[in-house]
Amino acid sequence: MPSVAIKCVPRDRIRHWGELAPEPWHGLSPADDIALLAQPDGARAPLEIVLLAKVSSGCAGVIQLLEWVELPNSFLLVLERPERCQDLSGVLAERRFLPEEEARGLFRQVLEAVRHCSSCGVLHRDIKPENILLDLATGQLKLIDFGCGAFLQDTAYTQFAGTLSYSPPEWIHHQRYHGEAATIWSLGLLLYHLVMGKHPFRRGQEIIWGRVLFPRRLSQECQDVIKRCLSMRPLDRPSLQDLFHHPWLQGVHLP
Incomplete structure (x- = not known):
């Protein structure tokens, strides 16, 4: 069994x-x-x-x-449940941060999972390292915990569900957000967490300021993905399809 x-x-x-x-x-x-x-x-x-x-x-x-x-x-x-698995928060706790190339492959898998959910009319609303399970034997990721999820809708959401530190600035300012734009914001936070080993914003005020710093070791392409996803204005963020076509995410080998 x-x-x-x-x-x-x-x-x-x-x-x-x-x-x-x-x-x-x-x-x-x-x-x-x-x-x-x-x-x-x-x-x-x-x-x-x-x-x-x-x-x-x-x-x-x-x-x-x-x-x-x-x-x-x-x-x-x-x-x-994979035989040998660990959530990404545990992986990061052990390794601090992931090399850019490894993070690139994992992030592309998350994009695939999010695209599948969207095609099914489902919004996860709580994408973060704790909710991504890694099969240590195969490198396959699993998006887990849909307890904060909702049906995908075109109109704005006016109730927040998920992890407050991953909430987009439009929720902090206006207590409303659109599904895809909020998802893209959380994906930017996730990628930053993978390559830096920490959350870029410690307090709500920092989210409003939107200041993100990068080390020199990160490629300009990786920085560009994060910066675009963490645009303060929702309309300035890329769509999910835009991310799939970004140069940094081309040629990724998936398990």
Whole structure:
């Protein structure tokens, strides 16, 4: 039997609910040891489960929900788990920061995972090193923890969910943000964290100032990606597709 992770979500901590899509979705193949739990069409479930059901297939970079069980006081989520894995915050704690070339490959994987979520109509809202699992054997990343996620929408979000230190300046100024622009901001913070080993902004006021310093060892192309993602004005940030076409992210070997 493959290794799995069990996440327990207390019922009284669930703020948002949704309905599972009527059409079936597929996680594991019938030959796998753990079978997907059949749920009736339109079953009411915590939003986290609904979002995972939408993104759990079609992308190796997103964690798979294998099964979920409703208990009287909680929900249990059975998630895939690589045999040897560590989240990126643990990796950075051990190594301080990653060489630029290694960070480049990992960042490209995160972009692939985010693009998949967007194509499924899902916004993660809490992209940070703690929510990215690295398979130490293969180098494959997994985006995990959709507990702060939401359905992707074109209009602005007026409620914040996620990690405040990763919130974009428009939330600090105006208490509203658009999904893609906020995601790009968090991706810029993530990349800075990977290559520098720390968060660029320690306090909210620093986020408003937007001052980011770089060491000479970083290439101009890498600095450019970070600077663009951390533009103070949301409209000045690149789109997800723009990032895929940036020169720094070309020719990346993926596991």
